[in-house]
Amino acid sequence: MSSHYEAPIREPLILGEKSYHDISVDVGAPILGKANKSWWIVFSIALVAFLWGLGCIVYTVSTGIGVWGLNKTIGWAWDITNFVWWVGIGHAGTLISAVLLLFRQKWRMAINRSAEAMTIFAVVQAGLFPIIHMGRPWLAYWVLPIPNQFGSLWVNFNSPLLWDVFAISTYLSVSLVFWWTGLLPDFAMIRDRTKSPFQQKIYGILSFGWSGRAKDWQRFEEVSLVLAGLATPLVLSVHTIVSFDFATSVVPGWHSTIFPPYFVAGAIFSGFAMVQTLLLVMRKVVSLENYITIVHIEFMNKVILLTGGIVTVAYLTEYFIGWYSGVPYENYTYLSFGAATGPYWWAFWALIICNLIVPLTLWVKKWRRNILWTFIVALVINIGMWFERFDIIVICLSKDRLASSWSMFSPTFVDIGVFVGTIGFFFVLFLLYARTFPVIAQAEVKSILKSSGARYKRIRESGKDLAGTATDKRTSTYAERPASLSVASNAGATHHQSTVNADVLVDTEAKKAEIDMMLARIGTYDPATQTPDDLTKISGVGPVLEQKLHQLGIYTYDQVSKMTKEEYDLLDEIIDAFPGRAERDDWAGQAQKLKN
């Protein structure tokens, strides 16, 4: 149909022979399967870091913020650097989901869910710092405009710090409902796919009873669009207001009209770098390479290139104006004996190298499409953007207008511990999310499958009609047929073993015959009398491989235990990702043990 048309020059966004059902299976796999070892290792490390940070926070609060490296001159340093860094990271999520939605960018579909999750988790980390910095976090409610017991004195609404309270809490709550509303159909998919009653109950509650009526979808799309329209100026306002914290002051180096746009660009820059860092790992760990493709990575690199360019121009403007103004305070902050050559020269040059120079390599298409290099650049930008905030805050404060109060800042172990703790907390949340939430907005990906899927692009280019191509034999035999009406079934001409649904894996009749012969040797699975075993208990079999074995009609330990070299070779041939180690790991022997 013409409505699915997309210019052939556009690269496919969904690779492989994916049907709608495949998307459900692939997105559901990490939730319905078991966590692998690497997940547990990374989770434990993150948890330890989080607990260490928690200890440092408890120490700070119980002893006082004197345990930090702050002094009379430098009253904001490590904590506010971390705050601005985390808020900045929290920008890419809403940008991807809102701005790219308004621009109708289809590539956002595969990454918006995780980017939004990242936003929420990052803003949570950011919020911790001002609250801890208060010293008495239990009095944090004093920033709210509530009539209080000290008379009717109100909070100061002329202060950017209070604007921050409103901006960030609005941003966090709006991002949260945006994220959750988008999650409803995907939770519903998990609810309807899982066989565990516990998961059915949990995802039933989480999905708010989403049923997917036509009217619900119409409202859903309208709500998404309006929320995107609201979130776009919102995301710009948040970092603008964060920059006001500095720009409205009189500190040289802070008092700068360029800050709002420059902070926003820097936030998007660092946010995309963090999205890259997370997604490059996640697509591998939960096998979503067909959805988060090299095209997505390249598009994100282009955004990084654009926002990095804006940041670079902003830096150069600041240095030029510092020199051109002839104001010694401004000038020193950036040039002469200031940042570049002063005691903090290393922080200054770290910023220049990480944010200005290294990202320039992304102009080369080959490097932009290199996954390892992208990962390295993303990490470098994360570091560089931290130094940017450190430079602005600490260097500018360290030498103010009164030479007698010049000072240096060095962090204590508590400063560092709290920061490490928030990184740990962030990853704890993100890893839990990756195991329990649909990490890809599968309903939205399904809606672009026919226009941007590799398989459908090919069908369309061969001149065939797309109508009817979404049929998937695996789901057509899923439920009990109703008894009241006879059902016209278009079963295949040749009859194969009924437990085999291997159409995605094999295409020739000869191969299907070989599978039938294999099942004749190792035994067929009868769903009426037998229950499937958990094949992932065999070392070397993950949820994805288990699903492929299911497609070939292999469900029980008994069947696996009868495998010989002949079967291994056939599996090797049929399954692309078959590790070729079945023989080495001795699956048959393992299955024999598990059987008993």
Next chain:
Amino acid sequence: MASGNVLHVLYNDDDVLMKAVKEIRAKKYRITEAYTPFPVHGLDKAMGLPHTRLAICSFIYGLIGLSVATLMMNFIMIEDWPRNIGGKPSFSYLQNMPAFVPIMFELTVFFAAHLMVITFYLRSKIWPFKKAENPDPRTTDDHFLLEVDAAGHDIDSLSKFLYETGASEISLIHNEEHA
């Protein structure tokens, strides 16, 4: 739904579904509901659903948020306890308004976004602990279900016609509570 009998007609392709909806409506059969796993573009139009007015609601909620912010700033900063901050005394709302723009903007967005989402949840009857109502679990995976009113129609010829539109499965549902 005057009569109790409806047909649940399953399709497994969105293009086939769209074509079928047009054919069914051309034959003057009544489609009472459609369940789909993802937003099928143009389905609401093909089914003849009216536009949603949620965007208008959101605009009104935004205006309410703006008014709340204005009244709040005026009361707190001008009337209740005027202060002289940085040599800028709080005499009139109009003169001090520029400092309140960020708050006015944030509250506008806050009201518009949250009240619209709450309206959406209430109108679509979705909330925690609500039971899902899709008749077949495959409608959140890769199947599309149309609920066709069978009242006053010969069920055999109707289902024959529906199979011709490309339906993969059809089942007859007796709704006793409506009988």
